[in-house]
Amino acid sequence: MNEAIDVLVQVLTKYSLVTAFGVIGITVWVSYFLSDKLTRGWVHGSSIAILIGLTLACIGGIKTGGSKGISDIGLFAGIGVLGGTVLRDLAIVSTAFGVRLDVFRKTGLAGILSLLIGVFVAFFVGAIVAYSFGYRDAVSITTIGGGAATFLVGPVTGSALGASSEVMALSITAGLTKSILVMSMTPFVAKYIGLNNPRSALIFGGLMGTTSGVSGGLAATDLKLVPYGAMTATFYTGIACLLGPSVIFILIRLIV
Amino acid sequence: MAIYGTALLSLCLLAGVILGNWLGMAIGVDANVGGVGIAMLILILIAERLRKTGRIQAPTEKGILFWSAIYIPIVVAMAASQNVLAAIEGGPMGILAGALTVTICFALVPLINRLGQSDSEPEETL
Numbered sequence: 001m002n003e004a005i006d007v008l009v010q011v012l013t014k015y016s017l018v019t020a021f022g023v024i025g026i027t028v029w030v031s032y033f034l035s036d037k038l039t040r041g042w043v044h045g046s047s048i049a050i051l052i053g054l055t056l057a058c059i060g061g062i063k064t065g066g067s068k069g070i071s072d073i074g075l076f077a078g079i080g081v082l083g084g085t086v087l088r089d090l091a092i093v094s095t096a097f098g099v100r101l102d103v104f105r106k107t108g109l110a111g112i113l114s115l116l117i118g119v120f121v122a123f124f125v126g127a128i129v130a131y132s133f134g135y136r137d138a139v140s141i142t143t144i145g146g147g148a149a150t151f152l153v154g155p156v157t158g159s160a161l162g163a164s165s166e167v168m169a170l171s172i173t174a175g176l177t178k179s180i181l182v183m184s185m186t187p188f189v190a191k192y193i194g195l196n197n198p199r200s201a202l203i204f205g206g207l208m209g210t211t212s213g214v215s216g217g218l219a220a221t222d223l224k225l226v227p228y229g230a231m232t233a234t235f236y237t238g239i240a241c242l243l244g245p246s247v248i249f250i251l252i253r254l255i256v
Numbered sequence: 257m258a259i260y261g262t263a264l265l266s267l268c269l270l271a272g273v274i275l276g277n278w279l280g281m282a283i284g285v286d287a288n289v290g291g292v293g294i295a296m297l298i299l300i301l302i303a304e305r306l307r308k309t310g311r312i313q314a315p316t317e318k319g320i321l322f323w324s325a326i327y328i329p330i331v332v333a334m335a336a337s338q339n340v341l342a343a344i345e346g347g348p349m350g351i352l353a354g355a356l357t358v359t360i361c362f363a364l365v366p367l368i369n370r371l372g373q374s375d376s377e378p379e380e381t382l
Contacts, residue, residue, distance in 0.1 A: 024329045024336075046328045053335030061341025069337040076336075083333025089292050091330045093269050094323035096296035097303055104297075114368050121364065122357045129353040147350065148357040156287065173346025177354025180343055183335060185358070193365040200369045207361040207368070211292070212334055219331045226327065231293045238280055238289030 013074050020078030027052050047187040047220035054180060092215055092234075096227040104231065107199045111232045114206030119240045122149040122209070123248045126174055131256070138253040140167045142244060144174060145252070149240040150210045151175025160245035179213040186217025195221060198228045205229030209236030261319025268299040 012019045031052055032045035057069030066072030071080025081087065104111070126148025130141045143163040147154030147170065154171025157163075163171075186195070186204075194200050205214050205228065214233040218225045272295025276288040283289065299320075306312040343351070 020333060021329075024333050027332060027336075028329055046331070049328065049332045050335045053332045054338065054340050056336040057338045057340040058344070060336070061339065067339045067342065069340060071337040079333045080337045083330055083335070083337045088330055088334055089273070089295075090265065090269055091323045091327045092292055093272070093295045093299055094265055094320050095327060096299050097265075097317075097320045097324065099296075099300055101297075101300050101304065110368060110371075113371075114364075117364065117368065118361060121360055125357045125360055126353045129349060129356060133349045144349075144353060148353045152287070170346065170350045173343055173350025174353035174357075176339055176343035176346070177351045178358050180338060180340060181355060181358045185362075189362050193362055194369055195365060200365060203368050204365050207364055208358070212338070216331045216335055219328050223324075223327065227296060231296055234276075234292040235290040238276070238283075238285055238287045241280075241285045241287045242283055242289075 009075060013077070016075065016078030017081050018078065019075065020082045023076065023079065024082065027056075044187055044220055047184075050183055050216050050220055054184060088212075088215065092211075092226065092230045095223070095230070099227050103198045103228070104202075107202045107228075110199065111202045111206050114203040115209075115232055115235055115239055118207035118209050118236060119149060119243055120248070121207070122178075122240070123244065123252075126171075127252055129174075135167075136256060138249060138256050139163050141256060142249045142252050143167050144171050145248065146240065146244045147171025147174035148178065149175070149244070150237050151179065152237050153240040153244055156241045157244040157249075161249060175210070178208075179210040182208050182210055182213025183216035183220075186213075187220040190221045195225070198225065201225035201228035202232050206232035206236065209233055209240065211237070258315050258319035258322070261316040261321075262323070263319075264302065264316075265299065265320050265323060268302070269295045271295065271298055 028049050031049035035041060035043055035045035035048050060070035060072050064072040068080050070076045123145035126145035127141045130144040135141050135144065139161045140163055142161060143154055143158035144167060146157035151172045154175050155168050158168040158171060190196065195204055201218060208214050211230065211233045214229045215226060218229045273288055273291035275294050276291025279289040280287050303312070
């Protein structure tokens, strides 16, 4: 009996990408079923699927102590491939197929503006929280501010400025919280913030900046909005990595 | 053939990411600046050109559309491979910094949306 189970696990591990298609497919099916039966479509199926995904990630973290959620369990390693940067980026780009260029041209300025405001707001909100928790040196404050931008910006800013690893870990927490909240909350707040057209999606992407958060949040809101939000969001991390250790650090050093 | 579409999509992504990395190098950032965004622009431009000249066929389109069709499953897999536990265990300060930023940025969406909008331009809906 045990041998039979061993063979089963072996096959599922060997074909882990195929296992991932199966597991994710079932997750999505269950989510749409729950959406239909329990909430009568009020909570969108993809939104429930993302919440289940995040729960699975948490279980994976508890079980393995790793950093890649459920995909740290050998059996489910394929989920890490399916949801990894490579295939995610390929899928994001594919959503741009059929989009008209003039939408970007018309909202270009608002997009750039939202990017800059998004980066500055994140840094300063993060900085204020860091300050209120007792941090007084500009390096730590800027690093935690970077984390409030995205979980990549925090460590990049921190290593450029020479922050302690404890502060860098905190900045990653801030970034992860942001991405998870954007992923799960966007469909619920969408109608209150007018997130129902290409223009506001573009602004939303620029303000939030977390590619995983924006691509997940918009998918659960309206798939047609994805290319617009993703377009601005993909510039965010780069711009924040550029401004963080330079302009923003100098500003924060002037203030504290 | 479907592979033509997938190949076009893949080449666009690669070109975008390479350009994004070069852009990062040029401005002195060790990150990919807008790679996916650049890839999307390239794909939009090429698709528009191909459509105008009638050189894109339905099977080719399917090779691209398949990937947008499985976008949601990919996003679910992405959610399932996030480091959620680290975010929960990371302590109140990190969580507060993240949550506060998200709340403020949500509130800023309608503000900026109104800010740049001229009255003559009707709001576009999908």
